[in-house]
Amino acid sequence: MANGHTPLDEVLMIIAIGAYVVGALALLVYFFSRSAWLRHLAIPLAIAGCIAQFGQLFARYEITHIWPLLNLYGSLSLFAAVAVLIFIIFAFRYDLWFAGGFVLGLAALFLAYAITWNEGTMPAVPSLQSYWAKIHVPLVVSSYAAFMVSFVISVLFLVKYYLERSLARRNVSAADSPGLQWLDTMPSLAQLDVLIYRIVAVGLPLLTLGIITGAMWAHESWGHYWQWDPKETAALFSWIVYAIYMHLHTRNAWRGVRTAWVSVIGFLSIMFCYFGVNLWISGLHSYKV
Amino acid sequence: MQAVRDLYGDFIRTFGNVLFAVLLFIVWGLLTLVGVIIAQGKDPATYFDSYAAPIARLILRLDFNNIYHTPYYVGIIGLILLSLAVCTFKRVIPARLPPLRAVAIDKIPLHASFDAAGDPETIRERIAAFFRARGWNVRKRELGGVEWTFADKHNWARRGVLVAHAGFVIIAAGTTIYWAKGFSGDEAIVTGQTVSVPHTQTSIKLDGFSYKITPIITKSGMVYQPIDYVSRVTATGNDGVARTATIRVNHPLDVDGVLYYQSSYGFAMRFRVTHDGVRVPALMNRDYLTGDAIDLPGTQRTVAFAQFVPTVDRLNGVPSADPRVNNPAVFLQIFDSGQASGAGLVPMKSSIDVGGGWRVTPERYLLVSGIQYTHDPGVALVGIGAFVLLAGLMISFYLLPARMFVRIDPAPGGSRIGLAATTVKGYDIFERQFNDLAAALGTKLIGDSSG
Ligand code: HEM
Numbered sequence: 001m002a003n004g005h006t007p008l009d010e011v012l013m014i015i016a017i018g019a020y021v022v023g024a025l026a027l028l029v030y031f032f033s034r035s036a037w038l039r040h041l042a043i044p045l046a047i048a049g050c051i052a053q054f055g056q057l058f059a060r061y062e063i064t065h066i067w068p069l070l071n072l073y074g075s076l077s078l079f080a081a082v083a084v085l086i087f088i089i090f091a092f093r094y095d096l097w098f099a100g101g102f103v104l105g106l107a108a109l110f111l112a113y114a115i116t117w118n119e120g121t122m123p124a125v126p127s128l129q130s131y132w133a134k135i136h137v138p139l140v141v142s143s144y145a146a147f148m149v150s151f152v153i154s155v156l157f158l159v160k161y162y163l164e165r166s167l168a169r170r171n172v173s174a175a176d177s178p179g180l181q182w183l184d185t186m187p188s189l190a191q192l193d194v195l196i197y198r199i200v201a202v203g204l205p206l207l208t209l210g211i212i213t214g215a216m217w218a219h220e221s222w223g224h225y226w227q228w229d230p231k232e233t234a235a236l237f238s239w240i241v242y243a244i245y246m247h248l249h250t251r252n253a254w255r256g257v258r259t260a261w262v263s264v265i266g267f268l269s270i271m272f273c274y275f276g277v278n279l280w281i282s283g284l285h286s287y288k289v
Numbered sequence: 290m291q292a293v294r295d296l297y298g299d300f301i302r303t304f305g306n307v308l309f310a311v312l313l314f315i316v317w318g319l320l321t322l323v324g325v326i327i328a329q330g331k332d333p334a335t336y337f338d339s340y341a342a343p344i345a346r347l348i349l350r351l352d353f354n355n356i357y358h359t360p361y362y363v364g365i366i367g368l369i370l371l372s373l374a375v376c377t378f379k380r381v382i383p384a385r386l387p388p389l390r391a392v393a394i395d396k397i398p399l400h401a402s403f404d405a406a407g408d409p410e411t412i413r414e415r416i417a418a419f420f421r422a423r424g425w426n427v428r429k430r431e432l433g434g435v436e437w438t439f440a441d442k443h444n445w446a447r448r449g450v451l452v453a454h455a456g457f458v459i460i461a462a463g464t465t466i467y468w469a470k471g472f473s474g475d476e477a478i479v480t481g482q483t484v485s486v487p488h489t490q491t492s493i494k495l496d497g498f499s500y501k502i503t504p505i506i507t508k509s510g511m512v513y514q515p516i517d518y519v520s521r522v523t524a525t526g527n528d529g530v531a532r533t534a535t536i537r538v539n540h541p542l543d544v545d546g547v548l549y550y551q552s553s554y555g556f557a558m559r560f561r562v563t564h565d566g567v568r569v570p571a572l573m574n575r576d577y578l579t580g581d582a583i584d585l586p587g588t589q590r591t592v593a594f595a596q597f598v599p600t601v602d603r604l605n606g607v608p609s610a611d612p613r614v615n616n617p618a619v620f621l622q623i624f625d626s627g628q629a630s631g632a633g634l635v636p637m638k639s640s641i642d643v644g645g646g647w648r649v650t651p652e653r654y655l656l657v658s659g660i661q662y663t664h665d666p667g668v669a670l671v672g673i674g675a676f677v678l679l680a681g682l683m684i685s686f687y688l689l690p691a692r693m694f695v696r697i698d699p700a701p702g703g704s705r706i707g708l709a710a711t712t713v714k715g716y717d718i719f720e721r722q723f724n725d726l727a728a729a730l731g732t733k734l735i736g737d738s739s740g
Contacts, residue, residue: 126538
């Protein structure tokens with residue numbers, strides 16, 4: 001079987017990484033300087049990178065006729081693409097561009113890592129030859145992507161919270177602190193909290209649907225919808241963390257810094273579910289290449 | 290009696306508290322994580338190999354090797370269900386479906402007030418029209434001598450939490466039905482053999498098994514990628530009628546509500562066993578699965594069928610990684626009085642000397658299909674519950690029930706309007722919309738009255 005190196009797909013991948021790296025740098029400077037031209041430069045780059053990525057996945061599928069998401073290379077590529085897509089939608093709606101440097105930077109890192117897993121094209125093993133692969137994998141990966149964006153905003157929330165608290169203790173304002181003026185240009189903590197909530201509210205239904213479709217697939221493939229396989233239980237763990245987030249978020253006293261921490265823990269658990277289980281723990285889902 | 294009432298009160302307070310629910314979630318999450326990290330259902334020796342002895346002992350003592358079936362795992366889910374029930378009736382319903390009541394407008398963080406020309410009655414009508422035009426449900430009440438107007442948006446969505454919680458309960462009910470009434474198991478069927486499936490009236494005969502494996506050169510070397518596994522079977526169900534069918538991965542076979550899945554494959558062996566050159570009839574035509582042993586009659590000797598090697602490299606005689614059959618051999622281990630006394634890779638049709646005049650020859654291999662079966666009468670309920678849960682999440686997350694409280698009092702030259710809003714998710718989430726609404730209402734009333 002040919003080990004199909006498809007130049008088009010690799011070229012598109014490199015275009016995407018390039019666009020994200022330049023876009024990320026522009027938006028990181030924008031984060032501190034708020035120079036509008038940097039944002040105007042970065043928005044088309046983010047959009048172009050995202051389109052190149054979807055183009056890359058499509059090209060790979062067209063060339064190989066093998067669903068491209070069944071290995072870490074393809075799924076990480078979708079992960080980065082959807083994270084950027086969700087970010088772009090939220091950024092247009094809620095003026096979130098200030099956080100874009102971090103999102104695009106992470107997307108570029110994940111893509112660069114994805115390339116190290118490019119083993120060429122392989123036909124799917126029997127259990128992966130199912131239409132469920134086309135439903136379940138994009139849902140789960142999209143939920144991870146949404147959680148990545150909520151993670152970035154949560155970290156920014158926490159940075160703002162702790163810096164402002166320490167400034168308040170010293171009775172100084174951000175405006176008077178050299179190098180910290182950017183704190184005031186960010187949305188308020190309450191607004192950031194609402195943003196995190198809204199993005200988690202995209203991720204959690206996607207993860208729920210991802211787990212449900214995974215269970216349906218398992219029912220068809222392994223004979224039981226739930227086998228307590230490490231991957232599905234790790235996903236259940238992440239789901240529980242985000243359910244905790246949602247419940248704490250209903251309480252006034254817990255909304256804010258505590259829920260932001262839960263969101264950070266939630267994303268770490270997602271990363272464990274995504275990489276930890278694939279790479280360290282063997283089970284029915286350990287499709288490494 | 291008082292003690293019982295106090296106890297009941299404490300129970301309701303504890304189990305009806307969302308933070309207690311969160312605590313239960315945390316315990317559930319941690320137990321789940323333990324099961325992810327510690328391999329489940331392995332041989333006790335595996336844990337002693339992987340962990341220090343005291344930790345391995347702890348894992349086994351606490352049943353962490355089979356955590357999802359332990360009383361405490363099931364118990365925590367039971368507590369979650371109990372807490373969910375108490376919370377739903379004692380907290381969610383009263384808090385989420387609040388009666389129309391008077392409020393202190395300026396005590397609510399989202400509030401605004403302004404004056405408009407016009408008597409309170411006309412203003413009230415205009416405000417009602419304003420909210421109705423934007424899809425709000427408007428109700429009026431006289432409370433404590435004051436006329437109140439209440440406008441609700443997405444009021445029905447207040448029940449989203451109830452829907453999500455109901456979904457969780459339905460899933461729990463579905464899984465309980467499986468525990469109570471379902472069964473599952475697996476059978477290794479040798480080609481040509483028939484097995485009767487326990488718990489059912491069904492028998493399954495394996496007419497043939499085939500598999501397809503493709504070698505692929507990847508960047509990190511040769512990979513033998515399985516492409517297809519197919520069992521051709523004759524299944525005889527309750528009605529006694531034999532039907533032929535195929536079972537493939539992702540394409541299970543349904544016989545009388547029991548599903549049969551292709552789960553694995555392997556090789557069975559037939560051996561020729563001779564003693565002093567004479568064939569032993571008692572050991573003829575027997576199928577041995579991997580791990581089975583041949584007991585040599587009248588001796589303490591056994592020969593174990595340790596492994597089937599599909600391909601032995603013809604050049605160097607070493608087993609290759611190629612799982613396709615091409616120059617097969619069998620790895621045999623010889624035991625004397627339980628002690629290992631020899632081992633060897635024996636090509637098909639060659640024989641191995643076991644000692645005492647005994648010889649064993651791998652004569653023929655047969656494909657074995659591993660079939661798993663499950664009967665799960667709760668599966669439909671779990672499916673319904675999952676979608677109910679999902680619907681509940683969507684309703685709760687994407688629709689924001691909000692209530693506007695409008696109080697209109699006469700003021701010199703017109704009316705004084707006080708406006709406040711509450712939502713089920715706090716105030717911050719509604720701040721922008723509230724400000725927009727208040728501004729639009731102010732413009733409309735003032736514009737109308739000036740116009
Ligand atoms: C121990 C069990 C549980 C208890 C005691 C509990 C309790 C509660 C309470 C009291 C609320 C409403 C809080 C408020 O409006 O003030 C709530 C909200 C909610 N619960 Fe639960 N719950 C439990 C389990 C679950 C489970 C398993 C799910 C499934 C995902 C779930 C999904 C939700 C959702 C979606 C909301 C709405 C959140 C929002 O509007 O932002 N709950 N829960």
